[in-house]
Amino acid sequence: MSDWEKPNQDGEDANQASHVKPTLFSRLTKGLSKTRSQLATGVGNLLLGEREIDEAVLEDLETALLLTDVGVDTTTVVMAELAKGVRRQVLNNTRALHAALAQLLEERLQPLSKTLEISAQKPHVIFFVGVNGVGKTTTIGKLAKQLQQEGKSVMLAAGDTFRAAAVEQLQVWGERNGVPVVAQKQGSDSASVAFDAMQSAQAKAVDVLLVDTAGRLQDKVQLMDELKKVHRVIKRLDESAPHDVVLVIDGGVGQNALSQVRLFNEALPLSGLAITKLDGSAKAGVLFAIASLPQVDVPVYFVGIGEGIDDLRPFVPADFVSALLEKGEE
Ligand SMILES: Nc1nc2c(ncn2[C@@H]2O[C@H](COP(=O)(O)OP(=O)(O)O)[C@@H](O)[C@H]2O)c(=O)[nH]1
Ligand SMILES: [Mg+2]
Numbered sequence: 001m002s003d004w005e006k007p008n009q010d011g012e013d014a015n016q017a018s019h020v021k022p023t024l025f026s027r028l029t030k031g032l033s034k035t036r037s038q039l040a041t042g043v044g045n046l047l048l049g050e051r052e053i054d055e056a057v058l059e060d061l062e063t064a065l066l067l068t069d070v071g072v073d074t075t076t077v078v079m080a081e082l083a084k085g086v087r088r089q090v091l092n093n094t095r096a097l098h099a100a101l102a103q104l105l106e107e108r109l110q111p112l113s114k115t116l117e118i119s120a121q122k123p124h125v126i127f128f129v130g131v132n133g134v135g136k137t138t139t140i141g142k143l144a145k146q147l148q149q150e151g152k153s154v155m156l157a158a159g160d161t162f163r164a165a166a167v168e169q170l171q172v173w174g175e176r177n178g179v180p181v182v183a184q185k186q187g188s189d190s191a192s193v194a195f196d197a198m199q200s201a202q203a204k205a206v207d208v209l210l211v212d213t214a215g216r217l218q219d220k221v222q223l224m225d226e227l228k229k230v231h232r233v234i235k236r237l238d239e240s241a242p243h244d245v246v247l248v249i250d251g252g253v254g255q256n257a258l259s260q261v262r263l264f265n266e267a268l269p270l271s272g273l274a275i276t277k278l279d280g281s282a283k284a285g286v287l288f289a290i291a292s293l294p295q296v297d298v299p300v301y302f303v304g305i306g307e308g309i310d311d312l313r314p315f316v317p318a319d320f321v322s323a324l325l326e327k328g329e330e
Helices: 011-015 017-031 033-046 055-067 072-087 094-112 136-149 166-177 190-203 220-237 256-267 285-291 317-325
Strands: 124-129 154-159 208-213 244-250 272-276 300-304
Touching: 017 033, 017 317, 033 055, 033 317, 055 072, 055 094, 072 094, 072 285, 094 285, 094 317, 124 136, 124 220, 136 154, 136 166, 136 208, 136 244, 136 272, 136 300, 154 166, 154 190, 190 208, 190 220, 208 220, 220 256, 244 256, 256 285, 272 285
Parallel strands: 124 208, 124 244, 154 208, 244 272, 272 300
Antiparallel strands: none
């Protein structure tokens, strides 16, 4: 049984609203454990009651931040702000410092928080791009369910015609959701699949068309050329499409994500990101790095916190920072 065929063990739990929050938190705290454990020493000290702040406390905190993948930039800016607060005696105990740290980290991430808006255009076309194995197909499957729950009709296009079993994998998600999947056999032209799907979605006045794409071809240039071709072909049927291009990134890859953002953004202007596998061993710092990327303004539409159909959430900076700083279940 391939990974993607595994039954969803957590789906039941996530379906019950009262369980959503603890599940999200425990998964995030567990998933962010790499960055969290590095932060724990410095930030843990801040939680030891209302100690006064001295140089040593600030130094510990700075060291802790530098040891994480939060990055030098974020650490420098955050420490400068905290030091200012300490000098002005606005921050005069460790508890206040901890709260200020959380707020500053949250502010750094706030620009990334944006909801994916579905336009009135039928279909609203969303491309999912990204390297192999990051979770494109899974994210499409999860999103199809959410969109349907919002009362929207959905169609899927199996544009990853390169990889063996990619088409079948999308078809499985289509069946799970009871939504049509437009596909051709493996090896066929990706742009032709997209064209067919677009025509069909237009004819049926489907609300949202989710287009899966390949993450790997013989080489990078070829992959980017294929994405551009799919783009051109879709535009022939609707000049305004695609309405979104979502880059899917594996939360475990760390700074490597930045080059993926740049690379794909050059081929097709990205409108947003989905960061998956935040339940795994995510490197939280990449989000801070993305937030500080010059000339690239891409929000995080979704975070993936598991393999199940319900494991897709909006990106909420406050939750993310809490999970990073607060002691969760191990
Ligand atoms: N733990 C976890 N696994 C995920 C998540 N999203 C996707 N995966 C898994 O990552 C693997 C690759 O996903 P897939 O959708 O096939 O990636 P694609 O090649 O980009 O289409 C599969 O085993 C998925 O179940 C997530 O948020 N958390
Ligand atoms: Mg795939």
